[in-house]
Amino acid sequence: MENQNETAAATLCYHCGEPLEQIKFTYNGHDFCCTGCKSVYKILSENNLCNYYTYNHSPGKRAEQHSHFEYLDEPAIISQLLDYQHEKASIVTFYIPAIHCSSCIWLLEHLYKIHPAIFSSRIDFLKRQVTISFRHEEVSLRKLVEILNEIGYAPLISLQDVVKENSHSVNKQLIQKIAVAGFLMGNVMLFSFPEYFGLAGFEKQFQQLFSWLNLTFCIPAAFYCGKDYFVSAITSLKHKQINLDTPLALIIAMLFLRTAYDILSGTGPGFADTLTGLVFLLLMGKWIKQRTYHHISFDRDYRSYFPIAVTKLIAGKEKPTAIADIAIGDRLWIRNGEIVPADAILMKGDAWMDMSFVTGEAEPVHKVLGEIIYAGGRQTAEAIELEVIKPVSQSYLTGLWNNENYQTDLKKQNFNDRVAKYFSLGVFVLAFSAAIYWLLQHENSKAWAAFTAVVIVACPCVLSLSTPFTLSAILSIFDKKGFYVKNTDAVEALAACDTVIFDKTGTLTSTENASLIFEGQLDYHEQRLIASLVRNSSHPLSRHILKYLRCDEFMPVSHYAERIGKGISGQVNRQQVYLGSSAMMPDNINIPISNGVHIVIDNQYKGRFQTEQQWRGGLNQLIQKLAKKFQMHVLSGDTDREYSTLKNMFPPDTKINFRQSPHQKLDYVLQQQKAKHKVMMLGDGLNDAGALKQSDFGVAITDNINNFTPGCDAILTGNSLNLMPNFVALSRDGLKVVKISFAIAIAYNCIGLYFAVQGTLYPLIAAVLMPISTITIISFTSIATHFFARKNKL
Amino acid sequence: MNILYFLVGCSVLMALVFLAAFFWASKTGQHDDVYTPAMRILFDDEPKSDDNHISNQPTS
Numbered sequence: 001m002e003n004q005n006e007t008a009a010a011t012l013c014y015h016c017g018e019p020l021e022q023i024k025f026t027y028n029g030h031d032f033c034c035t036g037c038k039s040v041y042k043i044l045s046e047n048n049l050c051n052y053y054t055y056n057h058s059p060g061k062r063a064e065q066h067s068h069f070e071y072l073d074e075p076a077i078i079s080q081l082l083d084y085q086h087e088k089a090s091i092v093t094f095y096i097p098a099i100h101c102s103s104c105i106w107l108l109e110h111l112y113k114i115h116p117a118i119f120s121s122r123i124d125f126l127k128r129q130v131t132i133s134f135r136h137e138e139v140s141l142r143k144l145v146e147i148l149n150e151i152g153y154a155p156l157i158s159l160q161d162v163v164k165e166n167s168h169s170v171n172k173q174l175i176q177k178i179a180v181a182g183f184l185m186g187n188v189m190l191f192s193f194p195e196y197f198g199l200a201g202f203e204k205q206f207q208q209l210f211s212w213l214n215l216t217f218c219i220p221a222a223f224y225c226g227k228d229y230f231v232s233a234i235t236s237l238k239h240k241q242i243n244l245d246t247p248l249a250l251i252i253a254m255l256f257l258r259t260a261y262d263i264l265s266g267t268g269p270g271f272a273d274t275l276t277g278l279v280f281l282l283l284m285g286k287w288i289k290q291r292t293y294h295h296i297s298f299d300r301d302y303r304s305y306f307p308i309a310v311t312k313l314i315a316g317k318e319k320p321t322a323i324a325d326i327a328i329g330d331r332l333w334i335r336n337g338e339i340v341p342a343d344a345i346l347m348k349g350d351a352w353m354d355m356s357f358v359t360g361e362a363e364p365v366h367k368v369l370g371e372i373i374y375a376g377g378r379q380t381a382e383a384i385e386l387e388v389i390k391p392v393s394q395s396y397l398t399g400l401w402n403n404e405n406y407q408t409d410l411k412k413q414n415f416n417d418r419v420a421k422y423f424s425l426g427v428f429v430l431a432f433s434a435a436i437y438w439l440l441q442h443e444n445s446k447a448w449a450a451f452t453a454v455v456i457v458a459c460p461c462v463l464s465l466s467t468p469f470t471l472s473a474i475l476s477i478f479d480k481k482g483f484y485v486k487n488t489d490a491v492e493a494l495a496a497c498d499t500v501i502f503d504k505t506g507t508l509t510s511t512e513n514a515s516l517i518f519e520g521q522l523d524y525h526e527q528r529l530i531a532s533l534v535r536n537s538s539h540p541l542s543r544h545i546l547k548y549l550r551c552d553e554f555m556p557v558s559h560y561a562e563r564i565g566k567g568i569s570g571q572v573n574r575q576q577v578y579l580g581s582s583a584m585m586p587d588n589i590n591i592p593i594s595n596g597v598h599i600v601i602d603n604q605y606k607g608r609f610q611t612e613q614q615w616r617g618g619l620n621q622l623i624q625k626l627a628k629k630f631q632m633h634v635l636s637g638d639t640d641r642e643y644s645t646l647k648n649m650f651p652p653d654t655k656i657n658f659r660q661s662p663h664q665k666l667d668y669v670l671q672q673q674k675a676k677h678k679v680m681m682l683g684d685g686l687n688d689a690g691a692l693k694q695s696d697f698g699v700a701i702t703d704n705i706n707n708f709t710p711g712c713d714a715i716l717t718g719n720s721l722n723l724m725p726n727f728v729a730l731s732r733d734g735l736k737v738v739k740i741s742f743a744i745a746i747a748y749n750c751i752g753l754y755f756a757v758q759g760t761l762y763p764l765i766a767a768v769l770m771p772i773s774t775i776t777i778i779s780f781t782s783i784a785t786h787f788f789a790r791k792n793k794l
Numbered sequence: 795m796n797i798l799y800f801l802v803g804c805s806v807l808m809a810l811v812f813l814a815a816f817f818w819a820s821k822t823g824q825h826d827d828v829y830t831p832a833m834r835i836l837f838d839d840e841p842k843s844d845d846n847h848i849s850n851q852p853t854s
Contacts, residue, residue: 125830
């Protein structure tokens with residue numbers, strides 16, 4: 001075991017654990033893959049924080065270093081971010097996507113060692129949040145973020161405040177209600193037992209006390225714990241609809257009335273224990289259904305992709321400004337790697353916009369002066385100057401979120417709600433006919449007893465439990481495989497889908513495993529020259545090229561220069577080497593204006609490296625499997641150069657459309673839905689956001705769960721894409737389980753009804769029947785779900 | 795047997811105290827994060843370090 005660790009340590013970066021290239025950076029006897037990792041280690045070792053490396057092997061993550069935090073000096077932005085501030089101290093909570101292990105907790109909770117003005121920092125691991133209290137006179141918010149950035153834990157500060165939106169959860173109230181319901185149920189059970197076991201004559205005096213206590217406990221059970229059911233039932237009746245809460249509210253009311261009547265008139269013990277037990281179980285079911293993922297947000301829109309501030313130019317001077325304050329006519333200064341937040345006209349500079357998130361185009365687009373640049377594009381070359389022509393909220397892209405089509409969500413009804421209608425009707429017919437029968441027999445008291453008992457016993461409580469239990473079991477199976485579904489209703493939507501629409505860029509192709517191709521000729525000596533130059537750069541493309549060249553000898557480099565977003569240059573072996581975009585190259589050389597990394601050695605053009613996106617693995621099998629069950633479509637925002645590849649991959653009747661704008665994608669989904677198809681949409685970027693939202697089941701595909709994903713019903717990690725047919729099969733089996741458990745519940749109800757219609761339902765029978773049927777259903781659903789999961793190889 | 799009246803009252807009162815304790819815990823945020831404290835407790839005190847207040851950070 002010791003040995004294994006030794007060898008692992010020798011070939012992997014000490015900080016981030018990535019395999020080391022031929023060249024490595026050594027500091028204090030540890031090897032690092034890049035300067036970034038080395039500098040983090042340096043800071044930590046200087047501050048005596050090397051315990052970070054003892055809790056886990058290579059706990060770091062290679063992170064891009066951000067550099068521009070000037071906007072954190074703006075008082076308006078600071079006050080927006082701070083949780084709390086008084087004279088001396090401030091408290092701020094950041095969302096830090098890089099948090100992933102116990103070392104992260106240890107390090108971030110020892111921040112005070114790096115800067116004494118930070119006096120406490122607490123992590124919430126599941127939410128990936130850190131709450132920091134600091135003396136704002138000694139350390140500014142900007143300095144704080146810069147410290148976090150330096151040690152590789154840059155917080156994500158975006159327009160949509162992830163931290164504040166998470167904080168107000170509805171869950172707390174529900175948990176308090178469950179606690180109260182549990183308390184009431186326990187006590188009522190205790191006071192009901194004597195009655196069931198039979199009381200000796202001299203103990204009769206207590207019966208009255210117990211009955212009154214039970215009745216007292218029933219009041220909060222029905223009207224505090226069960227309040228939501230009444231509210232929901234009344235609202236749905238107002239909309240002339242019946243959901244599952246309607247019969248539940250009716251039963252709670254009926255149980256309460258019957259119990260109150262029995263106790264007040266002294267005719268019996270009432271159904272206090274059934275009432276409190278029912279409310280408790282219902283709330284438990286609700287709680288399971290509400291279980292959420294702390295670290296994943298499904299409701300993100302463009303705001304969490306956009307930064308919180310942007311640099312504005314006022315009379316030639318840079319000034320950070322909050323996005324909300326940008327007006328038409330403002331001049332913006334967009335640096336390399338920054339996002340254009342509003343539709344704007346290019347005024348100055350060389351714009352190479354990466355529009356892949358907005359339009360789906362894989363290659364950066366060159367924009368000329370005076371051209372409109374849509375919001376959401378990312379600048380990949382040097383800084384540019386723009387003039388805003390539309391406010392942020394009305395840009396081309398954000399229009400996707402203001403579309404009026406999204407109202408259909410309200411009409412989505414799940415299995416439970418559909419059944420509830422017939423169920424309630426059946427119960428009423430039965431209850432009234434039993435009551436009428438006994439009235440005709442002139443047994444008025446029995447009519448009342450039978451009527452209430454039928455309603456009580458026919459409780460769809462099991463139905464409201466079996467669905468959340470089954471579907472949440474399925475959710476947890478899914479999430480082990482990297483498929484995070486929003487909630488249990490979404491699982492039902494997944495099972496109903498019959499049409500799949502794929503996006504191409506980022507969905508069928510993977511952005512992370514782009515492969516390099518070289519166009520041109522390089523001899524071994526030239527390869528060494530290039531390798532020697534690129535090893536100095538930490539840009540991802542440089543690292544790709546270094547890997548591609550596989551050189552193991554390097555030459556010294558002098559006059560090294562790196563121009564952000566353009567390329568690198570330097571003298572290697574007394575030869576001048578240029579590497580980068582066409583803008584980087586010396587003027588006297590004729591270079592075709594095209595993308596990719598061009599190479600010039602000693603004023604001679606040698607060729608260019610181009611990245612090619614790679615198809616995800618296992619696509620062919622995936623498509624074959626899906627073709628059996630689904631109609632398939634492909635919508636791509638890209639050009640049609642991949643048409644033949646796609647045509648071969650998909651079955652012949654697949655419709656493949658190219659150059660689709662985000663709005664066209666949305667319309668396409670709408671068309672399919674009008675043709676009565678249930679649409680599953682798989683996409684990745686903002687350009688799919690409208691379609692994802694409109695589709696019956698929208699799946700956002702990502703290679704890293706922490707990256708931005710547009711609002712959707714489920715998030716799927718890229719390497720689990722080929723499991724999609726299994727996921728669909730399991731969701732369909734899940735609905736089968738729900739239906740079978742419904743049948744079982746009805747069988748139990750029939751036993752109860754047998755007593756109920758005769759007006760002889762003794763409270764003890766009801767009190768025993770309910771837990772037994774609940775236990776049967778819950779064990780049945782969990783066993784059946786795991787059986788089906790195994791069957792579907794999940 | 796009249797002692798039962800007293801005992802019943804006691805039991806209800808006890809249960810109410812527990813319920814109140816639960817409410818207090820929930821209100822002060824003790825259930826907000828039930829995962830991180832379990833990891834936090836496993837950190838060793840630093841043997842080399844010279845300051846003593848490492849693991850006993852008071853929450854603000």
